[in-house]
Amino acid sequence: MKHSAFLSRPLDARSPVPQGFATFVASAGIRNHTRDIAVVHAEVPCAVAGVYTRSHFAGAAVRASRTQLAKGSARALLVISKNANVATGVQGEADLDLLLETLSQELAIAPDEIQTAATGVIGKRLPVERIAACLAETRERLSRPPDFLSFAEAIMTTDTTRKAVAMRVGKSVLIGVAKGVGMIEPDMATLLVYFFTDARIAQPALQSMLAQVADRTFNCITIDSDTSTSDSCVALSSGLAGPVETNAFADALLDVASHLAMLVLRDGEGVTKVFTTIVEHAESDAVARAVAKSIANSPLVKTAIHGADPNWGRVAMAIGKCDRKFRIDPQRTRISICGTCVYPAADEAALAALRGTMAAAEHIELRVDLAAGHGRAEAWGCDLSPAYVELNSHYTT
Template identity: 45%
Template sequence: MSLGSSSTPQGFSTFITNLGIKDTTDDFVLIKSDVSCAVDGVFTQSLFVGPSVTISRRNLKDNQAQGIVVISKNANVANGSVGIADAEEIIQLVANETGISPHNILIASTGVIGRRYPIKKIRTGLLGIGKKLTAADFNLAARGIMTTDTVPKLAARQIGNAKLVGIAKGVGMIEPNMATLLAFFFTDAAISANVLRSIFRPIVDKTFNCLSIDTDTSTSDTAIILANGLAGEVSEQEFARALQEIAHELVLKIAGDGEGATKIIEVTVDSALNYAQAKTVAKAIVNSPLVKTAIYGADPNWGRIAMAIGKCENELAINPENVVIRFDNIKAYPNILNEENLEELRQVMSKDKVNIHVSLNIGEAVATVWGCDLSEGYVEINGKYST
């Protein structure tokens, strides 16, 4: 989608450019609010985080922020004290140019690990940016944070007089253990930091934390929401519903743009003992390379779903005799599929979005997760990623 000015929350401005981080596409995004914002953020649980995560965690402690810097195509991870110094310098440069306190600037970075920023190019490129800020263009911002993404990812909603927009990037190294890749939300609704946190984190858990492309967790995963309050108060319930819709929309966009992906996979597990069990089983299915490749080839080998469920060896309450496996409305297990049934299943698995439904029949909990198929394209992209 393309976001028009009528859908843009008030009080935000942007500066997007190419600083020569890796290639000639935009690689630097600054999103600034006219006033300080209530803010919440969640980050990767990786033990190998970069300075962007460390610094943003620190700067979020007072629940206030006024700007976000995003650098794409270089993660600035595993660069030791030099990487930290470079990230701190970039924040200070932005602070000097915009008048924002360094402690109110957050930073995110994504791309190749173990490469230092071209800091001299960045210093030159940031001169005078305070005068180059323009009315917020979230379409360009969504494009500027891309790495191997093929399309920008953004979504927007209106809540009363307020607006909410979300942008995200991510197509690989996605098995979130907190939030996801990079995702940023901006609103002019007046929401306190405490309320923002109570709404944001459960939604992240049920959307971005239910997304998987390749079972690998990034060192730089960051999800942040800023509310500057300029449009006044809104219904908390309506705000939560709008945020849920945007997050879900972005998750589907990411799954559909997974590296080498040709299909979205949606797995729902119901009748589980609890949500954790339902999610464990669903993730085992969506993360299985054999399931992913079967869906890529539209191979009606439904037994791979049974195999994936069986790998959840700690879920001792699961009894295969109670389990029901469906693809759309086709019951694959328990059933004896004839050639006609298998051809119907092949047709279902040929769709752009493949829905797998598993009922454990031991409880009432439900979880839904999303992912994509696994094609030769994934190997091609990641076999040459750093070169």
């Protein structure tokens, strides 16, 4: 996954938008007066692809969307922010059903044509009446052309900035929108991520591409090693711009997803630095990924990154605690930070210079060579700062 020189560009008022979509955003006052309801309506049935959290505590919206995905097409998307509607039992499912029915009547479509998501505080019931009242205004307030910047703002929780990028693919347009800054180590796709395009892509091909791209991008990032109960990644294709070359679209999807993943990581709660962990010459790609994630998730590595401390012993620790079945030989392993080999040999002068390099860098690279095979993987991580602890210690109070 690349972390610079993206071909996609941040979405702004001059960006092209895909044909066939309209948007609606509103505030139901779920937690404050900011926008917390977001709807995308498609003028035509769209090919739909999706990957979702594998959490045992997956929310009602995730379960409903998994079921809807089997239909293969969708006409709308409903996102509720500031409340995840997770661990709310049968009542939470009934609340969601009522809201989907309300929206379907407004848009003159069936409830099973709607993908949905909810994100925010866990364990609280949705203010159904207030949300339903907002949705009852959808038809009259749909924005054409679609306002994806407002959509990106409405799905935010503790995000500090909107995350939306756009890219042309032949005659079509691809837009990606994401939210998420905490409770992030995806186990499917990640966070909430949405792709909208007017390229004509067959549903099976779109599903295959989305799953592969999610695995190469969102599944490679971690902010705090915690997997959300609401993670959803969905793509909608109206097809109105006609067919597009498959490989070109797959490359564009990878670019947009990589860009969004980096925006999420940089906006992580309390984040001041990001880092890439590259593990090479492991016995398999799976082992390389496990080792890379172990390093990226280590609180001790993360705090060392925050303090610009080239403490390679913490990296060695994170490698060493991995599964005993892995072929890891300390005598053959090499560890480098920002291009400087720190294990097995690094003198004090080199470490002193490295401290300055790390302090000045916005993006730090850790590289591990296990000399055990051809496996390779990357993981993207971030530092752990006092601001993360402060924010999350008062999340519901």
